[in-house]
Amino acid sequence: MTETNAGSPEPQDTPKRVIGTPAPAETHTLLAKGDDEPAAPAAAADELDEKSAKRAERVVALFFVLTFLASIAFIAAYVYVGRDGGMHGADRTQQANVLLGGAMTLSFMAMGIGVTIWVRRLMTAKQIVQERHGLASPEEDRRIFAEGALEGGADTGLAKRPLLRRTLLLAAAPLGLAPLVLLRDLGPLPEKKLRHTFWRDAVAAAKAQGKPGVRLLVDGSYRPLTISDFDSPGGMITVVPEGIEQTADPLNEVAKAATIVINVPPELFKPLKGRENWHVNGVVAYSKICTHVGCPAALYEQTTHHILCPCHQSTFDATNGAKVIFGPAARALPQLPIAVDAEGYLIATADYDVPVGPSFWERGATQQ
Amino acid sequence: MSTAELPKAVDGPLTFIDDRLGSTTFMKRNLKKVFPDHWSFMLGEIALYSFIILLLTGTFLTLWFKPSMTDVIYHGSYVKLDGVKMSEAYQSTLNITFDVRGGLLMRQIHHWAAILFMAAIMAHMLRVFFTGAYRKPRELNWLIGLGLFTLGLLEGLFGYSLPDDALSGAGLRITAGVIQSIPLVGSYIMFFLFGGEYPGQDIIPRFFTLHILLIPGIILALVTAHMMIMWHQKHTAMPSKDQAETHVVGYPFYPVFMAKTGAYFLFTFGVISLLATFAQINPIWMFGPYDPAAISAGSQPDFYMGFLEGSLRMMPNWETNLWGYTIPWNVLIPALVPLGLVMTGAGLFPFVERWVTGDQRYHHVNDRPRNAPTRTAIGMTGVVFYGVLWLAGGNDIIAYKFDVSLYATTWFFRVAIFAGPILAFIITKRICLGLQRSDAATMAHGYESGTIKMMPNGEFIEVHKEPEEEQKAVILSKEEPKPSLPARDENGIPAPATKGLLGHVRARLNRAWHIDNITVEEGHGHEAEGADRELSKGH
Numbered sequence: 015m016t017e018t019n020a021g022s023p024e025p026q027d028t029p030k031r032v033i034g035t036p037a038p039a040e041t042h043t044l045l046a047k048g049d050d051e052p053a054a055p056a057a058a059a060d061e062l063d064e065k066s067a068k069r070a071e072r073v074v075a076l077f078f079v080l081t082f083l084a085s086i087a088f089i090a091a092y093v094y095v096g097r098d099g100g101m102h103g104a105d106r107t108q109q110a111n112v113l114l115g116g117a118m119t120l121s122f123m124a125m126g127i128g129v130t131i132w133v134r135r136l137m138t139a140k141q142i143v144q145e146r147h148g149l150a151s152p153e154e155d156r157r158i159f160a161e162g163a164l165e166g167g168a169d170t171g172l173a174k175r176p177l178l179r180r181t182l183l184l185a186a187a188p189l190g191l192a193p194l195v196l197l198r199d200l201g202p203l204p205e206k207k208l209r210h211t212f213w214r215d216a217v218a219a220a221k222a223q224g225k226p227g228v229r230l231l232v233d234g235s236y237r238p239l240t241i242s243d244f245d246s247p248g249g250m251i252t253v254v255p256e257g258i259e260q261t262a263d264p265l266n267e268v269a270k271a272a273t274i275v276i277n278v279p280p281e282l283f284k285p286l287k288g289r290e291n292w293h294v295n296g297v298v299a300y301s302k303i304c305t306h307v308g309c310p311a312a313l314y315e316q317t318t319h320h321i322l323c324p325c326h327q328s329t330f331d332a333t334n335g336a337k338v339i340f341g342p343a344a345r346a347l348p349q350l351p352i353a354v355d356a357e358g359y360l361i362a363t364a365d366y367d368v369p370v371g372p373s374f375w376e377r378g379a380t381q382q
Numbered sequence: 383m384s385t386a387e388l389p390k391a392v393d394g395p396l397t398f399i400d401d402r403l404g405s406t407t408f409m410k411r412n413l414k415k416v417f418p419d420h421w422s423f424m425l426g427e428i429a430l431y432s433f434i435i436l437l438l439t440g441t442f443l444t445l446w447f448k449p450s451m452t453d454v455i456y457h458g459s460y461v462k463l464d465g466v467k468m469s470e471a472y473q474s475t476l477n478i479t480f481d482v483r484g485g486l487l488m489r490q491i492h493h494w495a496a497i498l499f500m501a502a503i504m505a506h507m508l509r510v511f512f513t514g515a516y517r518k519p520r521e522l523n524w525l526i527g528l529g530l531f532t533l534g535l536l537e538g539l540f541g542y543s544l545p546d547d548a549l550s551g552a553g554l555r556i557t558a559g560v561i562q563s564i565p566l567v568g569s570y571i572m573f574f575l576f577g578g579e580y581p582g583q584d585i586i587p588r589f590f591t592l593h594i595l596l597i598p599g600i601i602l603a604l605v606t607a608h609m610m611i612m613w614h615q616k617h618t619a620m621p622s623k624d625q626a627e628t629h630v631v632g633y634p635f636y637p638v639f640m641a642k643t644g645a646y647f648l649f650t651f652g653v654i655s656l657l658a659t660f661a662q663i664n665p666i667w668m669f670g671p672y673d674p675a676a677i678s679a680g681s682q683p684d685f686y687m688g689f690l691e692g693s694l695r696m697m698p699n700w701e702t703n704l705w706g707y708t709i710p711w712n713v714l715i716p717a718l719v720p721l722g723l724v725m726t727g728a729g730l731f732p733f734v735e736r737w738v739t740g741d742q743r744y745h746h747v748n749d750r751p752r753n754a755p756t757r758t759a760i761g762m763t764g765v766v767f768y769g770v771l772w773l774a775g776g777n778d779i780i781a782y783k784f785d786v787s788l789y790a791t792t793w794f795f796r797v798a799i800f801a802g803p804i805l806a807f808i809i810t811k812r813i814c815l816g817l818q819r820s821d822a823a824t825m826a827h828g829y830e831s832g833t834i835k836m837m838p839n840g841e842f843i844e845v846h847k848e849p850e851e852e853q854k855a856v857i858l859s860k861e862e863p864k865p866s867l868p869a870r871d872e873n874g875i876p877a878p879a880t881k882g883l884l885g886h887v888r889a890r891l892n893r894a895w896h897i898d899n900i901t902v903e904e905g906h907g908h909e910a911e912g913a914d915r916e917l918s919k920g921h
C-alpha cells in the first residue's frame with residue numbers, strides 16, 4: 015500500500031492566502047499530531063522561526079503605518095474639499111467622495127490586512143478543546159424550583175380565592191386596552207374621503223359660478239388645456255383641476271385627482287355605454303392613479319393605445335374605457351367626463367363616478 | 383498568591399470592577415472560549431458588523447436630516463434643483479449630500495451597509511438551515527434570527543422612504559395601497575398610519591421615529607440576546623475528526639478569535655466604504671422631489687424588497703365583491719402569502735422536524751447538507767420559491783435585456799412559481815443521494831486519486847487511494863437513519879406516538895423523511911487495491 019499515505023500531514027510552511035478571509039485551520043496550528051487529546055496552547059513563540067517572524071512583524075508594521083497615513087490623508091482631504099468655505103455643489107461633492115472614501119477604505123483595509131497577517135504569522139495559539147456541557151438544569155434543581163413555585167402559588171391564594179382572581183383579571187383588562195385607545199388620534203377616520211376627489215369640489219365651484227365645468231390644468235405649469243393642444247394624435251398629458259394649488263394640502267389632492275388626457279384616434283375610440291358624451295372627439299380623460307396599488311399609470315404607448323403602469327405593469331386599453339388587458343390590476347381606470355367650454359378649453363363636467371385608486375374593503379362593486 | 387502579575391494599569395481597574403461585580407470569574411472562564419473555524423461562520427459576523435456600521439452612520443445622518451414634509455423652495459448648492467419646491471426632508475438630504483463634507487459618503491455607506499446587512503443575514507440563515515444548526519438546543523436563536531430578518535426588511539423599507547425623493551415616494555405609495563387592501567380595517571389603518579389621506583404630512587416623521595429609535599432598539603436587543611445565547615450554548619462545529627458532540631475544538635477567544643473577528647470588522651467596513659466610494663447608490667438628486675402624479679419607469683426597490691415586488695407583479699387580477707364589500711386578492715395574496723409562508727414554514731421547521739424524526743437529542747455537530755436530503759430539498763424549495771419571486775420583480779429588465787415580451791415573462795413566472803420549487807425538491811434530493819452514493823463508494827473503494835498507473839500488461843488504471851482520517855471522519859459523520867418510529871413498544875402495545883390520525887401522519891412523514899437513504903459505512907479499506915482494479919477497468 016505504497017500509495018496510501020493517509021494520516022501524514024502535508025508539510026505547509028507559509029499560508030497561501032493572506033488577504034481576505036483567513037483560511038480555516040492551518041496545519042501549523044493544528045492539534046498535536048498523533049495525539050487524541052489536543053494539546054494546550056503553546057506557551058511561547060520559540061517554535062516559530064524567529065527570522066520569519068521578524069519579517070512578518072515588519073510587514074504588519076508596514077500595514078499599520080499605511081493605516082496611519084491613510085487616516086492622516088482622510089483628515090487632510092476633509093480640510094481640502096472644504097477650501098473656500100464649502101463644497102459648492104456636485105463636482106466638489108464627487109471629488110470629496112472619492113478622496114474621503116478612498117482614504118477611509120485604505121485605512122480600514124490596511125489595518126484589516128495587518129491584523130490578519132499578525133494573527134496568522136505571529137500568534138502561536140493552537141486549537142484547543144473545550145467540553146460541551148448539558149444545558150438543562152439538574153433534576154434536583156428543577157424539583158426544588160417546582161416545589162418553591164407551587165408553595166408560592168399556594169400562598170398567593172389565587173387558586174383558592176376566585177373573587178381575588180377574577181377582579182384582578184378585570185382590573186388588568188382595560189389597562190391593556192388603554193394604550194390602544196391612546197393611538198386613536200393618529201389620524202382621522204376615512205369616512206367617505208376615498209370616494210371622491212377634488213374634481214367634485216372644483217366642478218361644484220365652477221357650476222356655482224354658472225360655468226359648465228372646471229378647466230383641466232396641465233400638471234406643473236397649471237396652464238389650461240385647449241382642444242387645439244390635441245391637433246396631432248398621440249401623446250398623453252397629465253392634468254389637475256383648476257384651483258388645486260389653493261387647497262389646504264395640494265399633494266393629497268393631486269394624489270387622488272391626477273388625471274391623464276389622451277388623444278385616441280376617433281375611428282378607434284369605442285365609448286362605453288352611458289359615456290358617449292364623456293369624450294371630445296376621441297380626447298379622453300382617465301384617472302392616473304393605478305387601480306392596483308396606486309402608482310401613477312404614467313406610460314402611454316401611442317401605437318397600441320395602451321396605458322401602462324410602470325410599477326407592476328398593469329396595462330389598460332385607452333380606446334376601450336381603460337379596461338385591464340394585462341397585469342395585476344383588477345379594475346379599469348376610472349374615466350372623467352370631459353367637454354369643451356365656449357372658449358375652447360377642456361373642462362370636466364363631473365367628478366369620477368367611482369372611487370379612484372386601489373381597492374379597499376368598503377369600496378364595494380361600484381363599477382361593472 | 384498567583385505567579386502571573388498583570389500590569390498595574392490593567393490590574394487596577396480590573397480589581398476595582400471585580401471587587402464590586404465578581405466579574406473576573408466570568409472572564410477567566412471565557413477568556414479562552416473556543417470558537418471553531420469555518421468560512422461560513424463568518425456570515426453572521428458580517429451581518430453584525432454591518433449593523434454596527436448602520437448604527438454609526440445612521441447616527442451621523444440624524445445630525446442633519448430633518449424629518450419634515452413641510453414645503454420649501456430649494457436654494458442650495460445643487461444648482462440643477464434651484465427654485466424647485468420640495469419637502470424639508472428631501473432638502474435636508476440634498477444638504478447632507480452636497481454641503482456636509484463626507485455626507486454623501488456616509489449616506490452611501492449607510493445604504494450599502496443596509497444591503498450587505500440583509501444579504502449577510504440571508505446567507506447566514508441559509509447556512510444555519512442547510513447544516514441543521516437550528517436543531518436542539520438552538521431553536522430559540524433560529525426564531526430570533528427570523529425576527530431579525532423581518533425587522534431588517536421593515537427597517538430598510540422605512541429608511542428608503544425617508545429622503546422623500548421620487549423613488550421613495552413610489553415605495554410609500556405601494557405601501558399605502560397594500561395597507562388599504564386589508565379587509566375590514568385597511569382604510570382605517572392607512573388613515574391612522576399616514577395621519578389622514580395619502581401622502582399627508584405625518585408619514586416621514588413617523589417613519590423616522592420608527593427607523594432611528596424603535597426598530598433599531600428592538601434589533602439591538604434581539605442581536606444581544608442572539609449573541610448571549612450563542613455564547614452560552616457554544617458554537618456548532620462542522621463535522622471533522624476533531625469535533626464531537628461532547629466537546630468543541632477551535633481557537634481561543636483571546637487572542638486569536640478576537641483578532642480575527644476584529645479583522646473581519648475592518649474588512650467589512652473597508653469593503654462597504656469601497657463600494658460607497660466608487661459605486662453610486664440611490665442618487666436622490668437625480669430623481670427629484672416626490673410628486674404623486676409622476677413616476678419613472680424601471681424604478682427598482684432595494685434587492686431585499688424585490689420578492690414582494692415580484693409577487694405583486696405576477697399575481698393574476700382577482701378581486702371579489704360581495705354584499706358591497708371588496709376583497710382585493712390581487713394585492714392581499716402577493717403581499718401576505720409568500721412572506722407568511724416562508725416565515726411560518728421556517729419558524730415551525732425545527733419543531734416539525736423534531737416531531738417527525740422523533741429526535742430529541744442535542745446536536746452540536748452540524749449535518750452535511752447531503753446527509754439530510756429531505757431537509758436540504760425542502761430548503762432548496764424555499765430558495766427557488768424566493769428566487770422566482772425575486773426574479774419576477776425584475777421582469778421588465780429581463781424582458782428588455784433578452785428582448786422578449788413583458789407578458790411572456792409574467793406568464794413564465796406564473797408557471798415557474800409552482801414548477802420551480804417542485805423541480806428543486808426533486809433535483810436537490812437526487813443530487814444529495816448521488817453525493818451519498820459517491821461517499822459510500824469512497825468508503826468502500828477509496829477515492830480517485832487522479833494518478834494513472836500503467837499495469838504490467840499495458841492496461842491503464844486510475845489509482846484509488848484510501849481516504850485520509852479527516853476525510854473519513856467527515857464522510858462517516860453521516861448518521862444512518864433509525865428504523866421508522868416503532869409501531870409497537872417492547873410490550874407489543876402500539877406506541878402512543880403512532881396512534882390516531884396525527885400519529886399516522888407522523889409515521890408517514892417519518893418514513894418520507896428517511897426514504898431513499900444510501901448507507902455509508904466504513905469500507906473494506908484493505909481490499910482497496912483489488913477493488914480499484916475492478917472499478918477502473920476500461921479507463
Ligand code: HEM
Pocket residue numbers: 433436437439440441443444447475478489492493496499534537538540541542543544545593594595598601663664
Ligand atoms: C438595520 C438597520 C438599518 C437599515 C437596514 C437602514 C436602512 C436605511 C436606508 C436604505 C436608508 C436610505 C438611505 C439613502 O438615502 O439612500 C436609510 C436612511 C436613513 N437612516 Fe437608516 N438603516 C438602519 C439603521 C439606522 C439607524 C440605527 C439610524 C439612526 C440612528 C438610521 C438613520 C437613518 C437616517 C437619518 C436616514 C435618512 C437620511 C438619508 O437618507 O440620507 N438608520 N436607512
Ligand code: FES
Pocket residue numbers: 304305306307308309311323324325326327328341342343
Ligand atoms: S400599481 Fe399599477 S400595476 Fe401595481
